Amino acid sequence: MTAIPARELLLDELSKVSRKMRTLFDARVRERGLTLARARTLMRISDGQAVNQKELAEELEIENATLVRLIDGLETQGLIERRAVDTDRRAKQVAMTTAGEAAADLVMEMARGLRRDLLAGIDDADLDVTLDVLRRMAQNIEGSGTA
Template identity: 35%
Template sequence: MNHSTLGFVLHDVARLMRKRFEQWARAADLTRSQWQVLAKLSIHEGIHQKGLADLLEIESVTLVRLLDKMQERGLVERRNHPTDRRCSLLFLTPAAHPLLQFMRTIGEQTRLETMVDFSTQEHDQLLHYLERMREHLLAACGQPVDEPPGCAGEVKHG
């Protein structure tokens, strides 16, 4: 009897993909957190630290530590904001671009390993289903939750 549920399987697949990506990323001496900073920053160059922390869904203090290490390594640059001295803007350095390309390559390698025996049709179908699930959850997350289902009167607030 199979006791797998959709949530557990999705979580496990995502965890294993991250683990495999990290195995490849060790060759570049880069953590997954640092890769996420590089990836987001490549799309949002010139963003301020608080904005990047929000995009990454991490605390500002955590991002500051990551950025300090990455700046020491010559991958990111902090520049003064032109009108607000309290905030700095973030940019990739030229040294970050080859590393970013390498990380994209190992991301693709990880995806290939994940989907090795899937046909193009199966791949497209799975992606379609997952995108639909994401849309449903985005819509659901936009709705208020009054009471968990099946718990009428059982869960006390406060």
């Protein structure tokens, strides 16, 4: 039986790991009443600065309508609040509440735990090579003009 070349396997394996990682993290945050999408949103705005909804959608790489649903859910949970933008009454900023800050801290700790679990037994030299390969792949994607 002929071994499948690494160049053919890499993207499939990368996709599998990414999917499993998202599924695992989603399961962990669901235990705390969140979803992966809500957790990602909290992590992004956890720096304490209010952020414009349009910019947040772009940074999370989601449609504005999807973000509105996420924000609605987080607001219902009391984790974020919408604020009017002084210079544009149609625009809204999203800011953390005190409960949201606590939830974001918990999500960040869960993310650290996930990284610890996923990278257990993998030495730093292997991680350095992997990071280099992934960064070059990202550059190739960006250079193709489709990213």
